[in-house]
Amino acid sequence: MQYMDTIWSDPLIKNSKNGMEIKYTDYFDTENAKKGYNYFSFIAGACRLLVPEIPTYPEFLSKMKKAKSVEVSYNAKLYDFGRKKIAGYTATFDDGTATPFSLLTPIKHSDGKPLKKDHDQKMMLIVYFEKEGKHVEVYRRKAVFKYNR
Structure with missing residues (x-):
């Protein structure tokens, strides 16, 4: 997968009343x-x-559901497939195997980042897939956040 080098503009996200779920x-x-x-x-x-x-x-979805634990980490120096170092998630x-399923996302594909104080804290991870142009919640689980520099 390649990462775009274009200017990024944040999408519109409207939250539900409790703030966690995406309403639109x-x-x-x-x-x-x-x-x-x-997008994170x-x-x-x-x-x-x-x-x-x-x-x-x-x-x-199958790989996500097999997970015994989930970790979301911020990394100051991910490699963009050998091209350059970038920050990302x-x-x-x-799932307990030698090769767990991972998704890499550059920081420019997000609306910000948790703070260092959030390191080792639990947060709710909610995954939305697109289905026929709409967002559909497909996965929800507590995850540990790691802040790596």
Whole structure:
């Protein structure tokens, strides 16, 4: 997967009354979503991961649901497939195997980041998939947040 080097504009996200759930978003109408890029949104003690419609949905969801634990980490120096160091997030769905399922997302594909004080804190991870242009919650679980520099 390649990361875009274009200027990023945050999508519109309207939250539910408790702030965690997404009531409305136009993210799936953006060019980045159409190209298959994920988006992280942090608010009200929750990390929301928006995943645009792609052919590997069933595989993603199956791997997520097999996880025994989930970790969301901020990394100051992820590698953009050998090109350059970038800041970003990794959501790791640890199923106890040697190769847990992970999603990497550059920081520019997010609306901010949790603070250092959030290190080792639990937060709710809510994953939304796109289905017919709408967002559908497919996964919800407590995750541990790690702040790595």
